[in-house]
Amino acid sequence: MKITEALVAEHAAFSAVLDQIERLLPELGSPAEVKRLASLVEGMLRSHGHSETNLAYVALDQALAHRGQLDRLYRDHQEIDVRFQRVRAAQDLREGQLLLRAAVLATREHFQSEERSVFPLIEEMLRDDALTELGEAWRQQRRVSVSQAQQDSTQGNVSEPQPALTLDTAGAG
Numbered sequence: 001m002k003i004t005e006a007l008v009a010e011h012a013a014f015s016a017v018l019d020q021i022e023r024l025l026p027e028l029g030s031p032a033e034v035k036r037l038a039s040l041v042e043g044m045l046r047s048h049g050h051s052e053t054n055l056a057y058v059a060l061d062q063a064l065a066h067r068g069q070l071d072r073l074y075r076d077h078q079e080i081d082v083r084f085q086r087v088r089a090a091q092d093l094r095e096g097q098l099l100l101r102a103a104v105l106a107t108r109e110h111f112q113s114e115e116r117s118v119f120p121l122i123e124e125m126l127r128d129d130a131l132t133e134l135g136e137a138w139r140q141q142r143r144v145s146v147s148q149a150q151q152d153s154t155q156g157n158v159s160e161p162q163p164a165l166t167l168d169t170a171g172a173g
């Protein structure tokens with residue numbers, strides 16, 4: 001599987017979670033519940049965003065004509081981080097609900113923008129075999145993350161985010 005296909009599949013899985021969150025939002029009873037949901041989404045997006053940032057850097061950094069897309073990706077990721085941080089700072093339930101809804105919408109729009117313009121561009125810039133190799137490295141990394149999280153949960157530890165996938169094996173072409 002190409003890395004871009006893997007990331008799109010992750011978008012689909014995350015979108016299902018975002019749908020659930022939007023459905024649950026009006027029923028939440030306290031700011032603490034809103035913040036817990038926000039943390040869940042933040043955790044879910046973290047390693048996905050790291051993989052994308054590294055991939056886009058490998059594929060687009062050398063191509064000056066496409067630096068705008070790379071900058072846009074960084075900016076979007078930062079903006080989404082800030083939106084979730086704002087949820088954590090919300091003073092009351094209503095404010096938290098509004099901020100979390102806005103963060104969910106921004107995340108959805110970002111997924112669409114990546115699928116429409118960033119991923120096709122990355123597929124143009126990297127060879128198919130490099131994309132597949134990166135997809136395999138991504139899969140291995142996820143497997144390590146999941147088994148580490150399972151191990152930690154059986155030991156009662158809180159799992160730390162895994163280091164970002166290092167995409168140093170790709171060749172442009």
Ligand SMILES: [Fe+2]
Nearest residue numbers: 049052110114
């Ligand atoms: Fe992204």
Ligand SMILES: [Fe+2]
Nearest residue numbers: 007052111114
């Ligand atoms: Fe993404």
